[in-house]
Amino acid sequence: MPFKNPPSPLADETKNTIKEIVCDILEIEDDEMTDVSLFIDEHDMDSLRAIEILAAIEKRLNVTIEQEEMARMVNLEGVYAVVEQAARN
Amino acid sequence: MVTSAGSPAHRDTTAISCWATASPYGLGASAFRAGLMTKQAAVRPLPEELRAGGPHEEGGWVPDFDIKAVLGRKGTRSMDRLTALTVATVGMLLRSAGPGLAEDHPEAMGLVIGSGHGSVKSIMDFTKESMTSALPYHVDPGSVPNTVMNRAASQSAISHSIKGPNVTVSAGVLTGLIALNYATALLRQRRAEAVLVGASEEYSAQRSWLAQRADAGDGQQTSGPLGEGSVLLLLEPASRAVAYGRPVLAEVVASRFTAFTEPEGAQRSLARSVTGALQEARASPDQVTLVVPSDRGGYLGDYENAALSAVLSDHRPQLVLTRALIGDMSAAAAAFQLAAALVHANTGGLALVTSVDPGGNAGCTLLRLPAASS
Numbered sequence: 001m002p003f004k005n006p007p008s009p010l011a012d013e014t015k016n017t018i019k020e021i022v023c024d025i026l027e028i029e030d031d032e033m034t035d036v037s038l039f040i041d042e043h044d045m046d047s048l049r050a051i052e053i054l055a056a057i058e059k060r061l062n063v064t065i066e067q068e069e070m071a072r073m074v075n076l077e078g079v080y081a082v083v084e085q086a087a088r089n
Numbered sequence: 090m091v092t093s094a095g096s097p098a099h100r101d102t103t104a105i106s107c108w109a110t111a112s113p114y115g116l117g118a119s120a121f122r123a124g125l126m127t128k129q130a131a132v133r134p135l136p137e138e139l140r141a142g143g144p145h146e147e148g149g150w151v152p153d154f155d156i157k158a159v160l161g162r163k164g165t166r167s168m169d170r171l172t173a174l175t176v177a178t179v180g181m182l183l184r185s186a187g188p189g190l191a192e193d194h195p196e197a198m199g200l201v202i203g204s205g206h207g208s209v210k211s212i213m214d215f216t217k218e219s220m221t222s223a224l225p226y227h228v229d230p231g232s233v234p235n236t237v238m239n240r241a242a243s244q245s246a247i248s249h250s251i252k253g254p255n256v257t258v259s260a261g262v263l264t265g266l267i268a269l270n271y272a273t274a275l276l277r278q279r280r281a282e283a284v285l286v287g288a289s290e291e292y293s294a295q296r297s298w299l300a301q302r303a304d305a306g307d308g309q310q311t312s313g314p315l316g317e318g319s320v321l322l323l324l325e326p327a328s329r330a331v332a333y334g335r336p337v338l339a340e341v342v343a344s345r346f347t348a349f350t351e352p353e354g355a356q357r358s359l360a361r362s363v364t365g366a367l368q369e370a371r372a373s374p375d376q377v378t379l380v381v382p383s384d385r386g387g388y389l390g391d392y393e394n395a396a397l398s399a400v401l402s403d404h405r406p407q408l409v410l411t412r413a414l415i416g417d418m419s420a421a422a423a424a425f426q427l428a429a430a431l432v433h434a435n436t437g438g439l440a441l442v443t444s445v446d447p448g449g450n451a452g453c454t455l456l457r458l459p460a461a462s463s
């Protein structure tokens with residue numbers, strides 16, 4: 001039976017760091033955000049906040065994320081997948 | 090379309106009908122009024138987080154100004170102190186001024202903010218981050234808006250739904266007077282029904298270093314201690330103020346600005362400004378009841394005093410000095426002088442606010458004060 005969303009192989013510590021960064025930038029509490037809640041529709045993200053999230057993750061996790069990947073960064077699951085791919089490259 | 094060509098030359102006067110400040114005495118006009126009336130010195134040792142290794146040990150800093158505590162958590166993550174002081178002061182003014190403003194007529198409201206360089210701290214911090222991070226683009230994009238000088242004006246408009254003209258004015262220590270004249274022009278040319286106008290400065294070690302180094306080669310005109318804060322005035326036609334139940338605290342009568350190229354030219358330059366403003370107001374020097382000079386000390390202070398003595402002759406109006414109490418407000422200095430004039434505006438007659446900038450500009454604004462009613 002295939003997983004609908006394959007579990008991300010990112011370490012929990014990395015995921016926590018990402019969630020911390022996103023919640024800080026979107027100015028919400030950790031418990032207001034789930035892995036699937038949508039940044040724009042549910043957390044009022046605008047384009048500047050999106051760039052802030054990308055830049056902060058690049059700096060903190062020392063990865064390079066292409067700008068076109070921002071389209072996939074719609075929620076935490078999307079960010080985890082993008083970071084996981086970026087870490088492999 | 091010309092509709093007034095044949096009508097009498099009656100022109101609604103331009104009134105200051107409300108004001109607010111975040112000052113070294115705390116948040117609110119009443120704190121500033123109380124501090125000024127009792128001549129309480131608000132220049133005091135800087136807390137460590139503000140001093141941050143800067144060359145000045147004392148300053149006129151705004152107490153208890155925690156950005157998130159004052160403005161809330163939303164939208165404040167990347168806001169610098171200069172922006173926050175301005176947003177908070179605009180908020181205080183709108184809350185105390187009552188109806189007919191941003192909530193009711195957002196498109197009819199203008200905002201004119203005077204600023205020195207924007208936040209030199211934000212500009213330098215951002216540049217430093219780019220230069221010291223592993224990669225030059227490892228910077229915080231959220232800080233980018235802080236690095237432009239119209240950040241305070243634009244964020245204040247966004248935060249408070251002010252959708253009319255949005256202007257940032259920078260003119261050294263004269264900034265507050267030039268901004269007031271700009272706002273008056275917006276009203277007279279019907280670009281806005283009412284304008285919030287003022288100026289802001291934040292304390293930072295970076296500003297402190299710049300001020301100190303700018304003085305280093307001079308030796309006569311020393312800076313500091315520095316002050317910080319924001320002053321906002323509500324400017325609108327007097328009839329509009331009355332219609333919304335606001336008092337006419339003062340009327341803007343005339344402003345004059347002149348230039349000089351040698352320091353000793355400052356005296357003649359300012360004297361010409363004051364004489365010109367009095368002429369435009371069709372007033373004589375003995376109608377001036379209140380003088381608020383920039384009080385810069387050093388040779389510029391001497392030239393300012395000499396110019397005032399020359400124009401006012403034997404006449405001795407009440408003199409209000411603020412610099413020793415609240416510090417050198419730099420680009421917000423003249424706006425704080427205007428606020429100081431409003432604090433003392435119970436005499437009737439004319440208030441004369443003067444300023445002299447070491448960059449070679451002098452100027453003044455005349456306000457007509459309501460006659461004492463009580």
